[in-house]
Amino acid sequence: MKLAIASGKGGTGKSMVAANLAYALSRTEPVTLVDCDVEEPNLHLFFPAPATTTEVTVLVPVVDETTCQHCGLCGEFCQFGALTVLSSRVLFFPELCHSCGGCSLVCPNDAICEVPKRIGTTTISTPLPNLKLISGMLDTGNPHAVPIIRAAKKMAEGDPLVICDSAPGTSCPVVETLDGCDACILVTESTPFGLHDLRLAVDVAARLGVPIGIVINRSDGEDQATIEFCTEHDLEVMLIVPFDREIAAIQSRGDLLCRVRPEWQKAFTALFIKCSSLTGVEP
Amino acid sequence: MKLCFTAKGAILDSLSEDRFGRAPYFIIVESENGSFEAIQNPYADGAGGVGPKAAQVLIAHDVKALISGQVGGNAREILAAAGIAMYIYNAGGSVKEAFDQFTKNTLVRS
Numbered sequence: 455m456k457l458a459i460a461s462g463k464g465g466t467g468k469s470m471v472a473a474n475l476a477y478a479l480s481r482t483e484p485v486t487l488v489d490c491d492v493e494e495p496n497l498h499l500f501f502p503a504p505a506t507t508t509e510v511t512v513l514v515p516v517v518d519e520t521t522c523q524h525c526g527l528c529g530e531f532c533q534f535g536a537l538t539v540l541s542s543r544v545l546f547f548p549e550l551c552h553s554c555g556g557c558s559l560v561c562p563n564d565a566i567c568e569v570p571k572r573i574g575t576t577t578i579s580t581p582l583p584n585l586k587l588i589s590g591m592l593d594t595g596n597p598h599a600v601p602i603i604r605a606a607k608k609m610a611e612g613d614p615l616v617i618c619d620s621a622p623g624t625s626c627p628v629v630e631t632l633d634g635c636d637a638c639i640l641v642t643e644s645t646p647f648g649l650h651d652l653r654l655a656v657d658v659a660a661r662l663g664v665p666i667g668i669v670i671n672r673s674d675g676e677d678q679a680t681i682e683f684c685t686e687h688d689l690e691v692m693l694i695v696p697f698d699r700e701i702a703a704i705q706s707r708g709d710l711l712c713r714v715r716p717e718w719q720k721a722f723t724a725l726f727i728k729c730s731s732l733t734g735v736e737p
Numbered sequence: 738m739k740l741c742f743t744a745k746g747a748i749l750d751s752l753s754e755d756r757f758g759r760a761p762y763f764i765i766v767e768s769e770n771g772s773f774e775a776i777q778n779p780y781a782d783g784a785g786g787v788g789p790k791a792a793q794v795l796i797a798h799d800v801k802a803l804i805s806g807q808v809g810g811n812a813r814e815i816l817a818a819a820g821i822a823m824y825i826y827n828a829g830g831s832v833k834e835a836f837d838q839f840t841k842n843t844l845v846r847s
């Protein structure tokens with residue numbers, strides 16, 4: 455079973471939910487936690503442990519200027535503007551390249567070969583006996599998060615229970631994280647912004663065909679608008695975490711709610727059982 | 738010599754556009770006789786890489802100088818390599834006014 459934790463708005467508590475869910479479940483079964491927020495991964499802060507690092511590379515084109523006839527076909531083909539063909543040379547902008555490989559396919563002179571280029575890393579560790587943590591990390595300045603997320607998720611392939619912590623928003627990294635998941639938990643908060651962005655996230659998950667459960671975090675008790683939205687869209691609010699100074703303090707020092715206040719383990723286990731019922735997959 | 742002005746519309750009276758890659762129109766003026774051609778920029782609403790794609794349009798039309806408000810780094814590198822001169826016009830007037838200033842040689846090269 456593969457579960458994604460996502461949200462529309464940033465800072466609603468995705469990592470809090472992911473970390474506590476993984477911790478609570480790992481008390482009784484093996485869990486793989488994948489940090490797919492590769493631009494700012496943070497789950498390792500809750501689970502410090504020695505980790506093994508692997509480089510992630512993508513293929514980018516290299517043009518052999520002696521073979522190239524400067525016909526311009528590769529530049530016309532590239533939808534991202536990564537290649538521009540001048541009369542006597544080809545300009546390449548690696549940060550625009552999406553590594554589709556099309557340029558080398560359309561070249562009639564076999565003047566383009568593809569070489570690997572590093573864009574980030576994945577790390578793997580075992581912070582608890584039953585918990586495997588995989589974190590993707592994009593190199594600073596690199597714009598393409600998706601290949602790192604793909605690599606991180608691939609490392610968890612075949613594991614019985616995988617929890618993927620997504621980046622916020624609704625763009626490509628979120629789509630890549632949700633892709634192939636059996637269900638997702640969308641974490642929102644008791645603010646108009648939280649609800650606004652939740653609507654967008656629900657739309658994305660629904661289009662991807664991923665069943666949705668809702669968690670309201672930092673609830674001030676006035677969640678009527680969010681609850682009404684969920685009722686309208688037939689979405690279950692599976693857990694409400696109150697706006698509470700002690701919870702904030704636990705989280706801020708990098709600790710886990712479920713570890714400091716073990717009574718919460720039951721709430722997160724119940725959240726998982728509710729999510730499992732969405733999928734039809736045996737938990 | 739062909740000059741390219743970035744514009745909000747398709748005629749010489751159209752307001753100039755400060756952005757290069759996302760300009761709605763490229764007005765290409767023949768400096769010898771003042772005749773012009775308007776090209777709708779197909780990349781104006783593109784997701785990314787619009788600067789280089791727009792620069793390719795200028796190269797394909799054999800433009801020798803670009804008059805625009807600002808040109809991004811990637812497009813600048815391509816235009817420079819292609820030998821296309823870049824001049825700044827960001828006074829907010831029409832293409833005609835920008836053209837007048839260019840012919841009076843009052844525009845700054847960027």
